[in-house]
Amino acid sequence: MTEAFLQYLWKHKLLQGDLVTTTGDSVYVERAGEHNRDSGPDFIDARVRVAGVLWAGNVEIHVKASDWNLHRHSNDKAYNNVILHVVYNHDCDIRLENGKSVATLDIHNAVPSAIWEGYAALMQPSLPIEIPCTLHLPEVPSLLIHSCMDRMAVERLERKVSDVCRLLEDSKGDWETCCYWMIARYIGGKTNAYAFEMLAKATPQRYMAKIKDSLFRVEALLYGQAGMLSGEFNDEYPQTLQKEYRYLSKAYQLNPIEGHLWKFFRLRPNNFPTVRISQLADMVVKSDKLFSRLLETPDADELRQFFSLEASAYWKTHYRFDTESSTLVKSMGKSFADILIINAWVPLLFEYGVQHGSQQYKEQAFNILAQMQPENNRIVRLWKQAGLSIGNASQSQAGIQLYNEYCKNKRCLDCPIGYYVMVKKNDK
Numbered sequence: 166m167t168e169a170f171l172q173y174l175w176k177h178k179l180l181q182g183d184l185v186t187t188t189g190d191s192v193y194v195e196r197a198g199e200h201n202r203d204s205g206p207d208f209i210d211a212r213v214r215v216a217g218v219l220w221a222g223n224v225e226i227h228v229k230a231s232d233w234n235l236h237r238h239s240n241d242k243a244y245n246n247v248i249l250h251v252v253y254n255h256d257c258d259i260r261l262e263n264g265k266s267v268a269t270l271d272i273h274n275a276v277p278s279a280i281w282e283g284y285a286a287l288m289q290p291s292l293p294i295e296i297p298c299t300l301h302l303p304e305v306p307s308l309l310i311h312s313c314m315d316r317m318a319v320e321r322l323e324r325k326v327s328d329v330c331r332l333l334e335d336s337k338g339d340w341e342t343c344c345y346w347m348i349a350r351y352i353g354g355k356t357n358a359y360a361f362e363m364l365a366k367a368t369p370q371r372y373m374a375k376i377k378d379s380l381f382r383v384e385a386l387l388y389g390q391a392g393m394l395s396g397e398f399n400d401e402y403p404q405t406l407q408k409e410y411r412y413l414s415k416a417y418q419l420n421p422i423e424g425h426l427w428k429f430f431r432l433r434p435n436n437f438p439t440v441r442i443s444q445l446a447d448m449v450v451k452s453d454k455l456f457s458r459l460l461e462t463p464d465a466d467e468l469r470q471f472f473s474l475e476a477s478a479y480w481k482t483h484y485r486f487d488t489e490s491s492t493l494v495k496s497m498g499k500s501f502a503d504i505l506i507i508n509a510w511v512p513l514l515f516e517y518g519v520q521h522g523s524q525q526y527k528e529q530a531f532n533i534l535a536q537m538q539p540e541n542n543r544i545v546r547l548w549k550q551a552g553l554s555i556g557n558a559s560q561s562q563a564g565i566q567l568y569n570e571y572c573k574n575k576r577c578l579d580c581p582i583g584y585y586v587m588v589k590k591n592d593k
Contacts, residue, residue, distance in 0.1 A: 166253050170284055171226050171272070172207055173578040175251060176200055179588065180275040187255050187269045190216035198224055205243045213249050215268050222248035230269060233259040283587040287577045296572045299551045301586045310553070313581040314563040321566035322530065325512040326519075333516075335366070344456035344513055345370055351509040352445050352474075357438045360426040364391050364442070372417045373449050380477060383446045385409035391442055392424030393486070402479045403486040434484040434493055443476035444497050459510055460517070463529050465536035468510065472502035503537060507558055534559035544568045 174180055176197055184192040191214075198211030206223035213220050223246050227233060230252040238244045238259075245261045248268070255271040287297040302310075329347060336342040346365045353361030368390045376382040388394050388403075389410030398404050413419075427438045434440070452458055452471075462468050474497040484490050511530045518526030539545055539561035548555055548564045555561050570576065577583030 166228050166276075166281075167288075168226060168228050168232075169578055170281070171228065171251065171253055171276075172200065173284075174272075174276065174280070175208065175224065175226055177584075177588070179277060179280060180272055181277050182275050184270060184272070184275060186215065187258075187271055190268065192249070192268075192270055195219070206247055211248065215249070220248040222246045224249050224251060226251045228252070229254045229256050230259055231257045238262075280587050284577070287583065287586070288575055295547055296551050296568065297575065297577060298582055298586050302552055302582075305582055305585050309581060309585055313567070314560055316581070317563035317566040318531065318534070318559050320570070321562045322512060322515050324566070325508065326516040329512050329516045332362075340513075340517065341454060341456045342370060344459070347513055348448070348455070348505060348509045349445055351505050352441050352448075353438065354432075354436055354441075356428050356432060356436075357426075357441070360391075360422070360428070360438065361441070361445070363422045363426065367419065367422050370449075372413075372419070376413070377450050380446060380450050381406075382409060382413070383449050384443060384477060386413050386419075387442050387446050387449075388439075389414055390419060390421045391427065391438070392421040393427070393439065393442075394421075395424065399487045400479075400483075429485075434490065435498075437484045439483075439485055440476050440480050440493070443480050444474035447474045447476070448472075456513075460514070460526075463532065465506065465533050468506050468533065469499060469502045472505045473497055473499070474502075503540075503558070506533065506537070507540070507562065531559055534562060540565075 175194075178194060178197060180194075184194070186192055193214040194211075195214060196210070196212035198208030201207060201209050206225045208224040208226070211222065211224045213224070223244070225233070225238065225244060225247050227236075227250070230250065232252075233239065233250065234257070238247075240262055242262050245263050245265075247261065250259060250267050250269045252269060252271055253273050253276070255269055258266065258269070260266055289297075298305075328350070329343065332346045332350075333340070333343045336346065346362055349365035350358050350362040353359075364387065368387055373383055373386060376386065385394075385406045388406055394403065394407045394410050398407065414421075429437055448455070459468070459471070462471065476493075476495045478495075481493055481495050482489055482491075484493060511533055514533070515527055515530035518524065518528075518530065535557050537558035539555045539558055542561075542565075544565050545555055545561045547568065553564065555564055567580070571580045571583070577587065
């Protein structure tokens with residue numbers, strides 16, 4: 166038995182039979198209360214009738230009554246408003262910090278066996294499948310699955326906007342700057358996200374706007390600010406970049422970031438920061454008011470075309486300065502463009518809609534995802550193997566959220582599909 170399962174039964178009023186306190190008083194739950202996931206009692210603002218008398222206050226739940234003392238609630242004034250102590254095993258009487266006793270409800274005979282067995286089956290640590298309810302999915306109504314996936318898609322997007330909110334605060338509410346920083350961050354990929362964000366912040370758009378008619382000068386400014394143009398070079402290209410950067414850095418009084426921030430280890434050459442910086446320069450040159458332009462582009466194919474960024478000619482045969490290589494693909498490619506749309510632009514667009522009270526932009530964010538092919542990764546393949554239909558990027562994002570936040574952490578109690586498997590199917 167677990168405390169989380171007992172909280173679940175209380176929250177959904179799933180206890181069976183007549184409820185009676187340890188002193189023989191009848192208990193009727195009018196309102197289970199609001200589930201409190203922070204410190205303090207488990208449920209707040211509950212309404213419970215004990216022996217016909219209506220009590221309003223908080224409810225605390227434990228597997229054993231003695232857990233009250235183990236958790237030091239008897240010394241905590243925050244628990245003085247507890248009106249009912251719900252336990253699976255009443256092994257002792259307890260008191261509040263103020264010395265008063267509290268009614269105790271022992272529910273070991275009120276736990277529905279079918280629900281407990283369903284929960285215990287999903288929680289098996291030795292379960293050979295990564296998605297606990299895989300074998301039960303065919304029994305779940307498609308309408309419930311679609312509803313759950315819609316909710317997960319929203320949750321996924323809401324989780325991603327944390328970077329947007331942070332960068333928007335750093336930019337003092339400037340959406341154009343926030344957009345530039347956010348996209349630069351994701352151009353860096355997971356490995357160099359921080360370094361690219363630092364580079365974008367160290368290279369203000371207003372300076373690049375003055376030189377954006379020249380890709381070479383924009384590259385010089387970015388590579389210089391990236392701390393990649395110190396030392397001596399053999400190739401003419403980095404030599405001329407270095408010379409141009411000396412002039413620009415003096416003109417704009419800029420200081421570069423530390424060169425050691427860049428990581429190359431275990432990266433494919435196409436993902437090297439040297440190549441990605443050139444692609445960032447390509448975006449800067451071809452975009453005028455980046456955020457405004459993207460805001461007026463509701464079509465996923467047009468967005469993908471915009472984000473098909475190309476590195477300059479030098480990087481076709483190089484992946485680091487002075488190091489010649491076999492021919493590389495200069496274009497960012499469809500899959501990486503999709504990553505920028507899904508992880509950078511869509512969260513930006515969604516949060517813009519939220520902060521401006523615009524349902525249009527929030528819906529536009531989901532419409533863009535719905536136009537795109539689903540991602541092809543391990544989690545999406547797991548869902549497809551389980552028989553779940555994943556037809557677009559919105560659904561693949563939902564599947565990732567469902568797996569990462571619920572399935573992987575065995576949070577079946579908080580999942581609509583888990584609720585159906587444990588409770589609803591047993592009502593038939």
